[in-house]
Amino acid sequence: MEQDKHIVKSYDEEMKEINNSILDIGSLVENQLKDALGTLKNQDTELADKVIQADDLIDEKFRELDQKLVLILGKRQPMATDLRTIFSAIKMNKDLERLGDHSTNIAKRTALIELVLPEKPVRDILRMGEHVQVMIAKVIQSFVNFSAEEAKIVWEMDEEIDDEYLGILRQLLTYMMEDPKRISACTNLLYMVKDLERAGDYVQNIAEDIYYAVSGEPLYNDGPDREWEAIKPLKKKK
Amino acid sequence: MSNQYSHEKIIQLRKKRSAADRRFKTYGLIATLMGMAILFFLLFTIFSKGYSSFQKSVIELEVSYDQETLKITSDSTYEEQVKAKFFRVKKNAIANALPNLNKKDVKLINKMFSINVDKEIKEYFLNNPNILNTTQKIFVTAHSDVDQLLKGNARRNIEEKKRKLNDRQLEFFDEFVSSGRLKTKFNNFFFKNADSRHPELAGIAGSFVGSLFTLMTVFLLAFPIAIGASIYLEEFAPKNKFTELIEVNIANLAAVPSIVFGLLGLGILLNVFGFPRSTPLVGGTVLALMTLPTIIIACRASLKAVPPSIKEGALAMGASKMQAVFHHQVPLALPGTLTGTIIGLAQALGETAPLIMIGMIAFIPNIPTGFTEPSAALPVQIYLWVESSERGFQEKTAAAIMMILIFLFTMNALAVFLRSKFERKW
Amino acid sequence: MKNIKISSKNVNVHYGSKQALHSVSLDINENEVTSLIGPSGCGKSTFLRCINRMNDLIDICKVDGSITVDNEEIISDEVDVVSLRSKIGMVFQKPNPFPKSIFDNVAYGPTIHGIAESKTDLEEIVHSSLKRAGLLKEVKDRLHEPGTGLSGGQQQRLCIARAIAVNPDIILMDEPCSALDPIATAIIEELIDELKANYTIVIVTHSMQQAARVSQRTGFFHLGELIETDDTQKIFTNPDNEKTQGYITGRFG
Numbered sequence: 001m002e003q004d005k006h007i008v009k010s011y012d013e014e015m016k017e018i019n020n021s022i023l024d025i026g027s028l029v030e031n032q033l034k035d036a037l038g039t040l041k042n043q044d045t046e047l048a049d050k051v052i053q054a055d056d057l058i059d060e061k062f063r064e065l066d067q068k069l070v071l072i073l074g075k076r077q078p079m080a081t082d083l084r085t086i087f088s089a090i091k092m093n094k095d096l097e098r099l100g101d102h103s104t105n106i107a108k109r110t111a112l113i114e115l116v117l118p119e120k121p122v123r124d125i126l127r128m129g130e131h132v133q134v135m136i137a138k139v140i141q142s143f144v145n146f147s148a149e150e151a152k153i154v155w156e157m158d159e160e161i162d163d164e165y166l167g168i169l170r171q172l173l174t175y176m177m178e179d180p181k182r183i184s185a186c187t188n189l190l191y192m193v194k195d196l197e198r199a200g201d202y203v204q205n206i207a208e209d210i211y212y213a214v215s216g217e218p219l220y221n222d223g224p225d226r227e228w229e230a231i232k233p234l235k236k237k238k
Numbered sequence: 239m240s241n242q243y244s245h246e247k248i249i250q251l252r253k254k255r256s257a258a259d260r261r262f263k264t265y266g267l268i269a270t271l272m273g274m275a276i277l278f279f280l281l282f283t284i285f286s287k288g289y290s291s292f293q294k295s296v297i298e299l300e301v302s303y304d305q306e307t308l309k310i311t312s313d314s315t316y317e318e319q320v321k322a323k324f325f326r327v328k329k330n331a332i333a334n335a336l337p338n339l340n341k342k343d344v345k346l347i348n349k350m351f352s353i354n355v356d357k358e359i360k361e362y363f364l365n366n367p368n369i370l371n372t373t374q375k376i377f378v379t380a381h382s383d384v385d386q387l388l389k390g391n392a393r394r395n396i397e398e399k400k401r402k403l404n405d406r407q408l409e410f411f412d413e414f415v416s417s418g419r420l421k422t423k424f425n426n427f428f429f430k431n432a433d434s435r436h437p438e439l440a441g442i443a444g445s446f447v448g449s450l451f452t453l454m455t456v457f458l459l460a461f462p463i464a465i466g467a468s469i470y471l472e473e474f475a476p477k478n479k480f481t482e483l484i485e486v487n488i489a490n491l492a493a494v495p496s497i498v499f500g501l502l503g504l505g506i507l508l509n510v511f512g513f514p515r516s517t518p519l520v521g522g523t524v525l526a527l528m529t530l531p532t533i534i535i536a537c538r539a540s541l542k543a544v545p546p547s548i549k550e551g552a553l554a555m556g557a558s559k560m561q562a563v564f565h566h567q568v569p570l571a572l573p574g575t576l577t578g579t580i581i582g583l584a585q586a587l588g589e590t591a592p593l594i595m596i597g598m599i600a601f602i603p604n605i606p607t608g609f610t611e612p613s614a615a616l617p618v619q620i621y622l623w624v625e626s627s628e629r630g631f632q633e634k635t636a637a638a639i640m641m642i643l644i645f646l647f648t649m650n651a652l653a654v655f656l657r658s659k660f661e662r663k664w
Numbered sequence: 665m666k667n668i669k670i671s672s673k674n675v676n677v678h679y680g681s682k683q684a685l686h687s688v689s690l691d692i693n694e695n696e697v698t699s700l701i702g703p704s705g706c707g708k709s710t711f712l713r714c715i716n717r718m719n720d721l722i723d724i725c726k727v728d729g730s731i732t733v734d735n736e737e738i739i740s741d742e743v744d745v746v747s748l749r750s751k752i753g754m755v756f757q758k759p760n761p762f763p764k765s766i767f768d769n770v771a772y773g774p775t776i777h778g779i780a781e782s783k784t785d786l787e788e789i790v791h792s793s794l795k796r797a798g799l800l801k802e803v804k805d806r807l808h809e810p811g812t813g814l815s816g817g818q819q820q821r822l823c824i825a826r827a828i829a830v831n832p833d834i835i836l837m838d839e840p841c842s843a844l845d846p847i848a849t850a851i852i853e854e855l856i857d858e859l860k861a862n863y864t865i866v867i868v869t870h871s872m873q874q875a876a877r878v879s880q881r882t883g884f885f886h887l888g889e890l891i892e893t894d895d896t897q898k899i900f901t902n903p904d905n906e907k908t909q910g911y912i913t914g915r916f917g
Contacts, residue, residue: 006913080899080903216902547758555830556749557776
């Protein structure tokens, strides 16, 4: 993560451990989403079980890293770049854990559904899921490279995810309106796509954390809240 | 690679070290004991020689204060009484001191009494004029020759020619002793009187007071000048070659032999400025010059030893340099300065050579009452008495040395007291 | 927007032939705490001592450049250093109470500057200074005991009381907590926080954490140069200069 070495070697070693822990959790989370999408594609309950178990591992690693971060905060009283790095690491840890949770939710829900799912929405969801996977891979890369620019690019990618989410949302609403028999299946898909959208948000958070750690500047979301924009017309229809 | 020192070697080295430690401590102890032994020997010698000075020999006389001989009446005034013929009374008393004395005997016996007896007989009367027309038995001072024989300082069993008292006088001596009329009493003359040609009457009062006045002069002159000079040189003087030169010279002055200062006093104070000779003023001035370097060196060292943080603290509060130095540095330097001063004064007390040069070696038979009166000083007195041929002065010399030592001891005790009183922790 | 209380421009300090400060320009705001940080020997104490002309005490020290206090130049032969120092108090690294009573320590300044008009006036000043320094409660029953009998932290607060007794505008502190334990340090830091409402404080510290806690502005010195000056918050979260960053994160000494 950092260029020059600390005078106290154990400080450097502790930072390196944190670095590695984050990468570990990151790759676990990457796999988590991949597998979760796999369960949706094939409605594979065995895979779903694997995903659910893997979540325990992520939680354990989260707690370990949390502990390490508390200790380094108290022990080293970090300043400047160290301070921002550790502060961001604390937030990233939490964000990754939540990211894992949302992926797990997708798998859990898939395991519960014994229905036939409408093909098009599922295809769209899987595509959206791939985009989120790309985001995760890129954010991990920006972490490895400790690059603010790369993090910003990931941050901006969430806009597309949000757009895709809105599109699938409308699609599912239309399906449900056309045929009330589809409501059950579509509602589940609705929850899943929401999980995916939240996952995208968490990756965006992680990108923000990395950006702040590197540059010392926060990233702001200035635009209108697009989700509420999408629902507004629906609300007015009475 | 094996360890350079094996375990046994380490133990050996350690043993050697502790042995060396012990040896050094033993040497130190031996040296201390030797020093103490020599000191005690010295003190013992002085004391044993000098303590007899504190006794004087007195002879009991029957003195008839009859008014016929004295030529006064019971109504006489004090002035008349003073003028009375006490000499006659004394003559009669001595003539009747022992029975069956012929004219020659009386002359011999007369020599056994101190010349002071006249005065003593007179004083006895004047203190109590009611004894007119009565016969009193009073103890009067014996002559030094008798005194020394009684104390055992003079030998009897040598040829008559070599003795101070001839055989007949020895008979009288033995008679007085066996009848209890010749004995020793506390010698108040030693403490009350000034110097005298007669050993039995000689005392240190004159030289003691002379020394006291001299030391006072030294202190009043040297202390303020030395402190002022030290403070100036240490704190205010610019640091250049000139001040360095002054510093070197002050150190050198401390090593100048005291007699040189005496010559200075003689040449300049007496001859050029016309100071009164033999006075504590001159003596004190000369000794003050001598003591200045000692006090300056002690004072400067004390000033240097004050931690600069105290002064910095004062300066940072807006104290001027004078205030910082005088309010803070000087009080903390006081204990060390006082010690140096007392050492300097003690040195000055014992200096003889300069005082001799300025004339304080004269024979002064009275106690001085002021700084400008001629006087003697204790060390000079000792010198004079040592030089004297009379045996009676020998014991006085030792006693005077004891007095000087007691004086010094008291000054040192004062120094310790003052030091602890002014000592402040910083 | 705060007033500038002390302004220095291009200050150079030489100890003989060795240059200790290179062209330092730094402004200090009124009623604010400014901290000077940097490794040992970087010149921060030297700069501090320029402000109250304490460097004058060192013969071989030469100061040039300009320092103004309340817009009046102080590096000038015409300045009355004694009255300058009564406007600027100083607290040193090792507490140095005078070997006098607690009362006399605090009363010294007002006495020599003639601030107190009567004995009761003086008592009032001593009591209020001790109170403002947070020491009165602990010592009010023993004001006539020696100041050197107090604990380290109390002695330092006594020195602070002594400094504020002459009612200065500015208080300079040279690593005031170096010799103190953490509790005494915390008490002094709290005191500094309270004092800043009425005084301009400049503190030299070698602890970035302390600077972060007590000061609003920070200047980083290195090898006699002023490398960076900014709001303390900026310096300890995101300093501009690499050297500053390296020092405060412990990447070089």
